[in-house]
Amino acid sequence: MRKTTFLIPILVIAAVIGLSSMFIVDERERALVLQFGRVVAVKEEPGLAFKIPLIQEVVRYDDRILSIDVQPLEVTPLDDRRLVVDAFSRYRITDVEQFRQAVGVGGIRTAEDRLDSILRAETREVLGSVSSKDILSSDRAALMLRIRNAAIAQARALGVEVIDVRLKATDLPTQNLEATFDRMRAEREREATDERARGNEAAQRVRAQADRTVVELVSDAKREAEIIRGEADAERNMIFAEAYGADPEFFEFYRSLTAYGRAIQGGNSSMVLSPDSDFFNYLKSPNGAGQ
Known part of the structure; x- marks a missing residue:
């Protein structure tokens, strides 16, 4: 009975120690076995692994592709047209032992802070070497590739691989x-x-074209009117000439009557002429008086 009483606690302690010495590595992560803060083993393959209880501890890191949003920063391209750039990056922890040595107990938080500083510096340097048109154009993929390639070398010191950078x-x-x-x-x-x-x-x-057209039309109309008037006057004079040639005495008489009609009109018109003026030839003639 006494042996059973002492055996049960021993078995319980052994079971606890045995369970605490085992740990499982997930396929999505990598693990480091630390002893007094020093790395003694790296577990990269998924499955069951062991450690010394109470002396050693296990630190796990995500083995998947991670994302980080770069803090917005202001850049000044070659044309001095300032721009605020917002970017993000994809990265992966490739060397967990070096990662642990670089960031210490800060882990992912510290690594992303340092990676953010690297990406901001490289983004400012690359975008500052081109014009704003190159940054805003659809061909800026080459600029993002330059930023990634420049950040890879610096991020390698953290045990991190920069996979992609996007604006x-x-x-x-x-x-x-x-x-x-x-x-x-x-x-x-x-x-x-x-x-x-x-x-x-x-x-x-x-x-101006309309005014010119009006002037040309009016000029043409006046010219045609003058031509017609001149032709009419010529025809009239020709008729007068023919009439004068047919009977000069009658034509002279007709002209005198026309002159009388124009000179002697109604109203208070008055004329002062010599009685023997040629103007009264037909009025003084016997034939004219008789008529």
């Missing part, structure tokens, strides 16, 4: 938005002014 957004700083909008508004107003000037110029050309 999520490139925007203007808040203080520059209003100035940019004003510049865009001024450009649109200038274009509108140019369009109105071209419209006014076209309208003036149309009006």
